[in-house]
Amino acid sequence: MKFKSISLKKHLIFTMGIFVIPMIFCLLFYNYYSIKTLNNEVAQSGKNTINLYQSQVEYDLQKVSQTIADYWANNYDHANMIHKVDKLTKHLSGYEIGLKYRTLLTNNQNLGSICLVSEKNDLQRFFYQESRYSIETKEGMSRIVEEYLLNPKEKSAKGWQPFRVNGEGFLVRLLGYNGGYTFLFVDLSVTIQNQIKNRSEGEGFLYYTTMRGEALSKQEEVGESELVTNKLDHEYYLTENEAKYLVVNQYSDLLHVRFFYFIPYKGYFFHMDRMQSLFLFLSFFMVLLIPVCYVLISKSYFKPMEALIKTMQKIRDGNIDEKVNSNYKIREFQEVNVTFNQMMTEIKNLKIESWERRLQKNRAELQYLQLQIKPHFFLNCLKNLYGMAELKRYEKMQGMIIQISSYLRYFFNDNMSLVAIGDEINHVKNYISLQKYSLEQDVECEFEIEEQLKDCIIPVLLIQPFVENSFKYGRKTNQTLRITIRIIELAMEEENMLDIIITDNGNGFKQEVLEQLNEQTPYQYTENNVGIANICQRLFLIYGEKAMLQCNNLEDGAQCEMILPVKVPKEQREEKEE
Numbered sequence: 001m002k003f004k005s006i007s008l009k010k011h012l013i014f015t016m017g018i019f020v021i022p023m024i025f026c027l028l029f030y031n032y033y034s035i036k037t038l039n040n041e042v043a044q045s046g047k048n049t050i051n052l053y054q055s056q057v058e059y060d061l062q063k064v065s066q067t068i069a070d071y072w073a074n075n076y077d078h079a080n081m082i083h084k085v086d087k088l089t090k091h092l093s094g095y096e097i098g099l100k101y102r103t104l105l106t107n108n109q110n111l112g113s114i115c116l117v118s119e120k121n122d123l124q125r126f127f128y129q130e131s132r133y134s135i136e137t138k139e140g141m142s143r144i145v146e147e148y149l150l151n152p153k154e155k156s157a158k159g160w161q162p163f164r165v166n167g168e169g170f171l172v173r174l175l176g177y178n179g180g181y182t183f184l185f186v187d188l189s190v191t192i193q194n195q196i197k198n199r200s201e202g203e204g205f206l207y208y209t210t211m212r213g214e215a216l217s218k219q220e221e222v223g224e225s226e227l228v229t230n231k232l233d234h235e236y237y238l239t240e241n242e243a244k245y246l247v248v249n250q251y252s253d254l255l256h257v258r259f260f261y262f263i264p265y266k267g268y269f270f271h272m273d274r275m276q277s278l279f280l281f282l283s284f285f286m287v288l289l290i291p292v293c294y295v296l297i298s299k300s301y302f303k304p305m306e307a308l309i310k311t312m313q314k315i316r317d318g319n320i321d322e323k324v325n326s327n328y329k330i331r332e333f334q335e336v337n338v339t340f341n342q343m344m345t346e347i348k349n350l351k352i353e354s355w356e357r358r359l360q361k362n363r364a365e366l367q368y369l370q371l372q373i374k375p376h377f378f379l380n381c382l383k384n385l386y387g388m389a390e391l392k393r394y395e396k397m398q399g400m401i402i403q404i405s406s407y408l409r410y411f412f413n414d415n416m417s418l419v420a421i422g423d424e425i426n427h428v429k430n431y432i433s434l435q436k437y438s439l440e441q442d443v444e445c446e447f448e449i450e451e452q453l454k455d456c457i458i459p460v461l462l463i464q465p466f467v468e469n470s471f472k473y474g475r476k477t478n479q480t481l482r483i484t485i486r487i488i489e490l491a492m493e494e495e496n497m498l499d500i501i502i503t504d505n506g507n508g509f510k511q512e513v514l515e516q517l518n519e520q521t522p523y524q525y526t527e528n529n530v531g532i533a534n535i536c537q538r539l540f541l542i543y544g545e546k547a548m549l550q551c552n553n554l555e556d557g558a559q560c561e562m563i564l565p566v567k568v569p570k571e572q573r574e575e576k577e578e
Contacts (some may be wrong), residue, residue: 016294033275039246043489044249046204046261053206057110058254061160061171061186064108064547068175068182071100081118081180081202090121101127101182112170112187113138119179129187140165148174152181160255162210169208170217171255179474188257192217204245204263211251211258213547216439232258238265306331306341320348384437403434411461418457418567421449421487428464428485443471448486456498457567459538466502466529466560474506474557481506489566500562508553517551532560539564 071078077093085093094116099115105127113128123273126141133141144163148155156174157162163170169188176182188208213229226239232249239245244265251258307325314322323344324337381404388397410427425447434447445467467483475481482505492496509517517532531553539547539562547564 015293016302018289019291023231023283023289026282026286027285039236041262042246042265043248046236046263047250048244049204050206050248050261054250054252054259057191058252060108060110060256061173063102064184065173066110067104068184071097072176072180072182075100078180081116081121081123081179084120090118090123094123095127098125098127105129110186110191112186112190113185115141115183117145117149117176117181117183119149126447132187134166137166137168138218141183141185143172144172148172148183149181150519152176152257154179158256160257161398162188162208162216162255162257164214164216167218171257188217205259207260207262209249209258209260211256213258216257226262227260248549268398290496300330304330304337308337311340315344320344320351358561381434381437400434400437403430406430407434417460419460420569421456421458422454424458424460424463425449425454425485427461428467431464431467432483442480443483444462444480445485448484450488453489453498453566454489455569457569458498458500458564459535459542460534462501463502465535468531470506470558471503474508479505490563496566497563498566500564501559502561503554503557503559505557508558509551514551514553517549535562 005297031366032155059094075097077096080093081097101116104114105111109129111129112132113126115126116125117124123574126138128138143163152174156176160171160173163172171184171186171188173184173186174181177182192208207227209227210216213227213232215227226241226245226247228237228239228247231237236248237245239247239262245262246265247262249258249260311322311324323341327334339450381400385397385400388394388400407427407430410423410430420480429445432443463485467485470481470483484501484503486499486501486503488499490499517536532549536549543564545561549560549562551558551560553559
């Protein structure tokens with residue numbers, strides 16, 4: 001049954017317009033209005049809290065600073081610290097000043113310590129909050145005092161400055177003149193603790209940083225990861241950790257620190273007015289329309305697309321005769337599927353022609369590669385026959401002639417043919433026997449072949465060129481040449497593979513030759529190691545990417561390894577299938 005087709009564009013606009021446009025409009029307006037309103041209110045509340053707390057802290061510190069400044073301006077004992085006095089006066093004045101400073105520490109818990117310095121009387125004395133600080137923290141305060149005393153006038157002009165001492169945040173100020181100074185250390189962690197101790201559950205908390213956002217206080221609720229330094233100039237921002245906070249901050253020009261206020265963020269659903277509730281209801285209504293629109297889209301678009309994709313997957317797996325159903329409501333799908341089917345028919349015809357041309361090319365390439373194998377030892381064989389004739393060793397000559405004829409008969413097999421592994425091994429043994437006639441040293445060849453693999457078929461002349469390479473380059477003076485040929489079967493997930501390993505105890509490959517062999521690409525011509533290069537090219541032509549050749553040098557000799565698919569003769573394959 002055929003349906004009246006309509007335009008894909010019109011159908012898509014009609015289907016999506018049912019719910020997308022109203023829903024997007026409502027959701028965007030609702031989210032923008034609710035989030036902006038709520039977050040602005042919360043942020044403004046945090047700003048007000050920072051202003052109140054900042055005003056109180058600045059007032060307290062100005063009051064303490066004024067008290068110390070009055071001491072240096074009007075107090076007799078402080079005046080003695082500016083001038084050189086005798087030891088008794090120094091001691092009495094220092095004692096009286098200490099009483100005043102301890103009173104300040106008692107009345108101002110935010111003060112961590114006060115340090116009195118008189119350079120002319122060689123006096124430096126710290127007054128601490130009792131049992132509050134470790135030795136490391138006290139040593140850190142001393143280092144700050146020493147640093148300030150290098151340039152006290154400049155440091156005094158800067159006012160309050162933030163420091164981290166042994167991981168704790170402090171505000172430091174230098175007051176005094178003419179060699180007599182008072183250092184005030186304000187403990188920021190104490191101000192934070194007092195604030196947290198007095199806050200109610202669910203209320204925000206304060207945090208100190210430097211102007212650049214470097215942490216000056218520690219809190220269990222928040223770590224330095226929540227201090228987003230690239231948003232310091234924003235009106236507010238939200239943290240990304242599990243316990244979310246809305247964060248506002250404000251810089252104090254007097255204290256040179258940044259006040260952060262972390263407000264527990266409960267989401268914009270926590271406080272909603274009527275307008276927000278209305279838009280929430282409309283949003284849910286729009287969501288309910290989604291399944292209806294999904295059914296319409298699925299029937300008109302998703303199913304045809306899935307059918308097209310499934311057909312393409314089958315074609316990709318090798319079934320190029322698959323066709324796509326073109327009886328759909330959407331006109332564009334009809335045109336696409338009809339065109340697709342026509343295209344696949346043309347591709348099938350072109351593919352057949354391409355494979356025929358490729359087979360012809362491969363045959364020509366294989367025949368050409370066969371000519372690259374040079375029987376360079378034939379001259380030695382003829383010389384050996386000539387020598388035997390001179391010595392009238394006719395029986396030995398007859399045996400050698402039979403071996404040469406067997407060698408030539410095997411050598412001139414069609415390069416497209418595959419031979420049994422047993423036949424290739426016999427050819428290798430025959431080749432070794434021929435070579436022994438002209439060698440002055442012993443040669444030992446060991447074969448390790450699983451019995452069931454001898455009938456498997458491999459390309460002709462696959463192993464002999466490696467043995468020939470060992471005779472040509474692997475012989476050492478006064479040492480028996482040992483060649484090992486090992487053939488095993490590897491069980492793989494897709495198909496079993498043959499692993500053919502040929503090793504010798506010779507000189508190994510030269511580094512440049514080894515790199516050339518291992519990096520060789522198919523159809524690459526080479527003047528050296530023609531036999532092995534020929535094998536690499538034939539493996540690619542016969543097996544494609546399934547075969548691999550790897551050559552390596554060992555501690556003593558060389559090793560060549562080939563991995564290729566297991567193939568059995570047609571007769572054995574038919575017997576197994578029966």
